[in-house]
Amino acid sequence: MLKRIVPFVLAALLLGLAPALSGCASAGTRPPDVAAAQIGTDVLKATTLLQAEVNRLTAAGALPVPLGTQITDGNKVVSAKAGQLSTALKAYHAATSLADRSAKASEVQALITQLSGPLSSMLGVKLPDGAAQSLSRLIGGVMQAVGAIQAEVAKGLSGALWRPQLQVA
Amino acid sequence: MIVSLRNYLDIILPRIERAELEGNRQEAARLLRLLSSVALEQADKLYPVSEGAQTMSGESKAEKIVAGINDATEVLGTLVPSIAAIGGMVRLIATVVRPTAAQQAQAFDAAIAEFDAAKAGLDAAIAGFEAAKAAAAAKAAEG
Numbered sequence: 001m002l003k004r005i006v007p008f009v010l011a012a013l014l015l016g017l018a019p020a021l022s023g024c025a026s027a028g029t030r031p032p033d034v035a036a037a038q039i040g041t042d043v044l045k046a047t048t049l050l051q052a053e054v055n056r057l058t059a060a061g062a063l064p065v066p067l068g069t070q071i072t073d074g075n076k077v078v079s080a081k082a083g084q085l086s087t088a089l090k091a092y093h094a095a096t097s098l099a100d101r102s103a104k105a106s107e108v109q110a111l112i113t114q115l116s117g118p119l120s121s122m123l124g125v126k127l128p129d130g131a132a133q134s135l136s137r138l139i140g141g142v143m144q145a146v147g148a149i150q151a152e153v154a155k156g157l158s159g160a161l162w163r164p165q166l167q168v169a
Numbered sequence: 170m171i172v173s174l175r176n177y178l179d180i181i182l183p184r185i186e187r188a189e190l191e192g193n194r195q196e197a198a199r200l201l202r203l204l205s206s207v208a209l210e211q212a213d214k215l216y217p218v219s220e221g222a223q224t225m226s227g228e229s230k231a232e233k234i235v236a237g238i239n240d241a242t243e244v245l246g247t248l249v250p251s252i253a254a255i256g257g258m259v260r261l262i263a264t265v266v267r268p269t270a271a272q273q274a275q276a277f278d279a280a281i282a283e284f285d286a287a288k289a290g291l292d293a294a295i296a297g298f299e300a301a302k303a304a305a306a307a308k309a310a311e312g
Contacts, residue, residue: 033277034273034276034277034280037277037280037281037283037284038280038283038284040284041280041283041284041287044284044287044288044290044291045287045290047291048287048290048291048294051291051294051295051297051298052294054298055294055297055298055301058298058301058302059301065302065305068298068302069298069302072295072298072299075291075294075295076295078291079288079291079292079295082284082288082291083288085284086281086284086285086288089281089284090281093274093277
């Protein structure tokens with residue numbers, strides 16, 4: 001236990017307590033709507049990486065254009081849902097009552113569920129040998145990010161108000 | 170304030186360690202509380218009560234933090250060296266105090282701005298693919 005604590009205390013000593021406090025507060029008491037937006041950003045970044053690899057492989061001739069188009073079509077759905085997700089997250093953030101908050105969280109959840117279709121479609125693409133490894137990894141990254149946002153929004157759906165957790169090292 | 174707190178840590182930590190080595194836990198606890206009062210002052214600067222920061226249970230932030238620090242001092246200070254208690258204290262202050270509504274709104278706005286920028290990046294990548302695809306199709310048609 002001491003070994004786990006010592007680096008933390010040393011960091012506090014070196015940097016001053018204020019940055020340490022700020023860091024802990026943002027990581028440990030992050031409201032679900034902020035967290036969902038941040039994880040949503042991760043989804044978009046993962047999808048962008050996937051699209052960039054599709055572009056690269058297609059340009060290099062390692063991925064046939066029809067297969068690249070199939071994955072890109074899935075990414076277009078992610079992009080379209082992202083716009084709606086941004087709007088839904090703003091409504092979730094603005095909700096003032098618990099019931100309203102739960103309803104808005106459901107909308108966010110529904111949008112995320114709708115992403116499963118294009119993601120399944122991506123998984124079904126028969127990738128050529130030269131492209132399979134990198135694309136499979138990147139598609140996995142997108143799915144992992146979607147799973148994370150789903151878990152985060154589930155907190156809002158549970159009806160529990162966000163509250164800071166009392167933690168003692 | 171940060172420099173002042175660091176000075177406090179530099180001065181008080183060795184004294185706490187010495188007190189513990191000597192088995193003087195009462196003195197170690199007293200020094201920890203002294204340190205906590207400085208940390209509390211710092212926490213108040215980060216999350217001013219005047220801006221509405223308070224615990225969910227409605228207790229005043231100061232009461233909650235002081236009570237938590239006392240608990241941490243008592244529990245952790247008797248189990249492990251005081252350095253662990255200080256680590257616990259710092260974490261406790263950070264987790265008990267929640268950001269104000271204004272701070273939450275600011276964090277959300279920043280998160281949404283980053284989200285929108287990421288979406289623009291994705292759209293640019295998709296547009297790049299479509300342009301390359303159209304160019305390849307045009308070239309094939311020419312050939």
